Amino acid sequence: MSHIAYVNGRYLPQRLAQVNIEDRGYQFADGVYEVMCIWNGVPADYAAHVVRLNRSLKELRMAAPASDGALRLIIQEVVRRNLVEKGTVYIQVNRGVSPRAHPFPSPNVKPSLIVTAKHGAGPPESVAEAGVKVIALPDLRWKRCDIKTVGLLPNTLAKQAASEAKAFEALLHLDGTVTEASSSNAWMVTPDKTIVTHPTTNSILGGVTRATVIKIARDAGYEVEERAFTLKEALKAKEVFLTGTTTFVMPVVQIDEQTVANGSPGTIALDLRQRYRAYMDSLTEAAWNA
Numbered sequence: 001m002s003h004i005a006y007v008n009g010r011y012l013p014q015r016l017a018q019v020n021i022e023d024r025g026y027q028f029a030d031g032v033y034e035v036m037c038i039w040n041g042v043p044a045d046y047a048a049h050v051v052r053l054n055r056s057l058k059e060l061r062m063a064a065p066a067s068d069g070a071l072r073l074i075i076q077e078v079v080r081r082n083l084v085e086k087g088t089v090y091i092q093v094n095r096g097v098s099p100r101a102h103p104f105p106s107p108n109v110k111p112s113l114i115v116t117a118k119h120g121a122g123p124p125e126s127v128a129e130a131g132v133k134v135i136a137l138p139d140l141r142w143k144r145c146d147i148k149t150v151g152l153l154p155n156t157l158a159k160q161a162a163s164e165a166k167a168f169e170a171l172l173h174l175d176g177t178v179t180e181a182s183s184s185n186a187w188m189v190t191p192d193k194t195i196v197t198h199p200t201t202n203s204i205l206g207g208v209t210r211a212t213v214i215k216i217a218r219d220a221g222y223e224v225e226e227r228a229f230t231l232k233e234a235l236k237a238k239e240v241f242l243t244g245t246t247t248f249v250m251p252v253v254q255i256d257e258q259t260v261a262n263g264s265p266g267t268i269a270l271d272l273r274q275r276y277r278a279y280m281d282s283l284t285e286a287a288w289n290a
C-alpha cells in the first residue's frame with residue numbers, strides 16, 4: 001500500500017510529497033516535530049504531544065501552522081488514509097519558505113506542515129524479552145561547531161536577536177570566552193597590536209576567510225595569535241573585527257552599548273579589509289585549480 005502524506009494543505013502519495021528547497025527546515029533545521037504512537041487506530045497521549053508541539057513552536061517564536069482542531073483533523077485523516085492500526089504519526093512544522101538568510105523571514109511567511117504515518121510501532125516483543133545493549137558516549141549535543149552542518153537553528157536565533165537589536169552580528173561567548181559570531185569568525189587586536197582569533201577547536205567553524213586573513217596578516221608583518229580571548233578583553237580591545245565569505249573583513253565599532261576603542265573602524269581591520277579585497281581582485285581563471 002502506498003503511503004499518503006499531508007504537505008501544506010494537500011494529501012499526496014508520499015513518493016510525490018515534497019518540500020521546497022528553500023524551506024528553512026531543510027536549510028537551517030529551523031523546525032520542530034512530534035512523533036505519536038497510534039494504537040488500535042487512536043493516538044497515545046495525544047494532548048501531551050500537542051502541548052509539547054505548541055511549546056516548541058512558542059519557544060522558537062514560530063506560528064502554529066493550524067489551529068489545534070484543524071491539526072487534529074489532519075492527523076486523523078492521515079491515520080485514516082494510511083489505515084494505521086498500530087504505528088506512528090510524524091508531524092513536522094518548519095518556519096517556512098523564504099530566500100536563504102539567517103534571520104526570521106517576514107511574518108507573512110507561513111510555516112510548513114508535514115504529517116506522515118507509518119505502520120508498526122517499536123521493536124518486536126522478542127527484543128524486549130532478550131533485553132538490549134547500549135554504549136556510553138559523551139553528550140556532544142551540539143558541541144561540534146567545527147562541522148559546517150545545516151543544523152543552524154542556534155545560529156539563526158542569534159542572528160535574529162542581532163537583527164532585532166539593529167546589530168550586524170551576534171558575538172557568541174561561552175563561559176566568558178568569545179568563540180565566534182553567528183555566521184562569521186571573531187577577531188580582536190590587543191593594545192600591543194597583536195591580532196587574536198580563537199583557535200580551530202570544536203567550538204568554532206574554521207572559516208576559510210579566517211585562514212586566508214591569517215595568511216594575509218602574517219605576510220603583511222602583523223603578529224597573529226590563535227588563542228581564546230574573553231568578552232572582557234574584546235570590550236577593552238584596540239579593535240574588533242569579523243571575517244567570513246560574504247562579510248570579508250568587517251570592523252566592529254560597538255558591542256552591546258559599548259564602543260570598541262573610540263568607536264571608529266580600526267586601522268588594522270581596514271588595512272586587512274583592503275588587503276583581502278586586493279587578494280580578491282587578483283583572482284584569475286587559475287583560481288579554479290587552486
Ligand code: PMP
Pocket residue numbers: 155180181182183184185204205206207208209210243244245246
Ligand atoms: N562561523 C560560522 C558559524 C559561519 O557560519 C561562517 C560562514 N558562514 C563562518 C564562521 C565564516 O566561515 P567562512 O570564512 O568559511 O565563510
